[in-house]
Amino acid sequence: MGDATSLLTDRYELTMLEASLRDGTGSRRCVFELFGRRLPGGRRFGVVAGTGRLLQAIEDFRFGDDELRFLHDEKVVDAATLAFLADYRFTGTVTGYREGELYFPGSPVLTVEAGFAEGVILETVALSILNHDSAVATAAARMSIAAGDRPLAEMGSRRAQERSAVAAARAAHIVGFGATSNLEAGRTWGVPTMGTAAHAWTLLHDSEEDAFRAQVATLGTGTTLLVDTYDIRRGVETAIAVAGTGLGGVRLDSGDLPTVAAYVRGLLDDLGAHETKITVTSDLDEYAIAALAASPVDAYGVGTSVVTGSGTPTAGMVYKLVARQDDAGSWVSVAKASTDKASTGGRKAAFRTLERGTATSELIVVSDGFEEVDDAASHPDARALQVPLVTEGETDAAHVGAAGVQAARTHHAQVREELPIRALALSKGDPALPTVFVDRA
């Protein structure tokens, strides 16, 4: 935190900025909308994540001497633009879905209102953060559903870029993972951390028994011993011989897990270690977790699949200009028209309609006129989905830092309860809720 985020930006944003300062359009008031045209991977719902990180990134979006020198030396922009950037501080307004909220095709996940010059240069960093974190959260939520009441831990740091790994651990925690292996996620975001030992620990020692004995001496009998380095049967027997029947747990990281888990449960029970738990960690994804529902497994550790979005590493959301003022100060709805990437212009207000507590639609009211849209009144069973995140440059502190993560986690757990049962299916399908556009323009 605190590192400048201003060069995490596509060059064309600064090019457009420069041109807009020259021709005067940079001061035109604009509305940018961040949304997904579809839910990737045939999933039933999406989960918004990264909002708290984005709000921090907007605060840190400053151009210091280093950034300005680079832009000058590389001739990216002219002197007038450098002067604008030196003073840059976002003074606009951002509203959006709460972090942890569900989203559907067309949901206005984030709305930025600012002068063109101020708003256009946030495009890349906003998309980078929300696309990554939402992709992870969307995949992780399915794993959380598949795991039911069994604890889930995120342990995929090694299969993600080193800073993505921290963001992924954070996103997974928001949607129900109880812990992470990633220490930086613990420090920065307050995610509980966990972990005991790898195969290297056993291989380091002259015998598996030596390794287990040393681990128990340090961590106590409540620790979890990794029993599959050599032979699983002997590993389990050695573990109980060393730690006693009060051993906290064993971890299995290879093999056909339903078979191996049942076998190990039987071994443990035969040895009298009825309370010793079994954690499995080998190449799990939401499907493998679901397939283990009937197996005697007590906890899951998920790696690659959660940090890479289980086949969908980006949410694919876009950041589009949807409305702007003209020289007379009147608002004009705008949208790209050609071919396959058309979108809906105009500012939008979003609601989730509910019947007896179950969500029935994503209702999006398009309103060019920018009168206050207060459709909550006209939809008594609808919940307004957008909240203020930044108001005239001031960030709402409730959404940032470790407290923001906990708030998002709580919110996610609540709104997931509203989903209809069909939304919980792991198979590919249509979005669980229809998106209904209402044009009030």
Add this chain to the structure above:
Amino acid sequence: MGDATSLLTDRYELTMLEASLRDGTGSRRCVFELFGRRLPGGRRFGVVAGTGRLLQAIEDFRFGDDELRFLHDEKVVDAATLAFLADYRFTGTVTGYREGELYFPGSPVLTVEAGFAEGVILETVALSILNHDSAVATAAARMSIAAGDRPLAEMGSRRAQERSAVAAARAAHIVGFGATSNLEAGRTWGVPTMGTAAHAWTLLHDSEEDAFRAQVATLGTGTTLLVDTYDIRRGVETAIAVAGTGLGGVRLDSGDLPTVAAYVRGLLDDLGAHETKITVTSDLDEYAIAALAASPVDAYGVGTSVVTGSGTPTAGMVYKLVARQDDAGSWVSVAKASTDKASTGGRKAAFRTLERGTATSELIVVSDGFEEVDDAASHPDARALQVPLVTEGETDAAHVGAAGVQAARTHHAQVREELPIRALALSKGDPALPTVFVDRA
């Protein structure tokens, strides 16, 4: 650079560290090897990337007051371990494949020799960096092959976590992408940056003509105009009307690109703009680029697919203890034995055998005894693949920073020339070279 990387670490590494300091095994000299069991996605070759970033991360792997306070407050490790970490500085030796080098299943991409305590805690950060960057480089190299002599630009920042995006731009540049949209990649790694305007630029203005006129006024007629916001025919006509037949280029970001590119080329030629280039940027991957080989396209911009590894976002490499000393100081080869994740113990020396300049195999000599392996002599047509990266804690400066990126780019271009023609196929298949293990133990 310079930010502490020490908590980009799985908690179990510090747990093992603590236990090893207690039972004395922490000082056992160890060899850790980083390798991939297979090439992901049925690809014909892999590309090593991230080495320069990793060397920086190892230098920055320090535990300052903030890190130590977190570990203390969270009771991650005991006081003796905190004292060890406070003084931590890697003093071991790292050898490995040059950045930009090709790799195959079992290639010893990185070898770390150090005391267990020193070496074990680098596992996560080493894997995070090399798995991500190598996945991107491996995918991007295929795009570079498909593009042939046409320029390629990376512009996928918005579809990757914000810091991953910078690493991805760097990796793509190493394997042949000429430029990136990402400004931070320009500043940190010296990758050339590019970009002109988005659809928002056109939508901001009262007319497409106004937008083009303002862009040309700022960037000159050599700029590239985005012509598909409304109607492509009118967009092209307006572009030439505004900029003249000397317009540098037009960009197409939607539609069926082979059809649209041919249509636009015809329009431009009819208007006399024979030198105006066509850049295409819509959802390209290596297959789409290959399909455009016969189309009148001058340059490609690639987004999502390159930053997400085109379906394979992680290289899936692992970091394993392969040898250690015993109490008597003798080396012992070690490897996990059970079931599906077996690997080959022992330190390895790697060579690429060549016949008349074409690579024929990945030759890996396993040598437990740790005598100097100098098989280059016995294989006169083999090229040794491992180079010193860190020697007793001292990093070889040739591999880091922007100069390291350029060296890697040059090396990659050279070694790709050695590949047999079958390696250039985009279809899934076996690795282009067999990995041959020779056991000298």
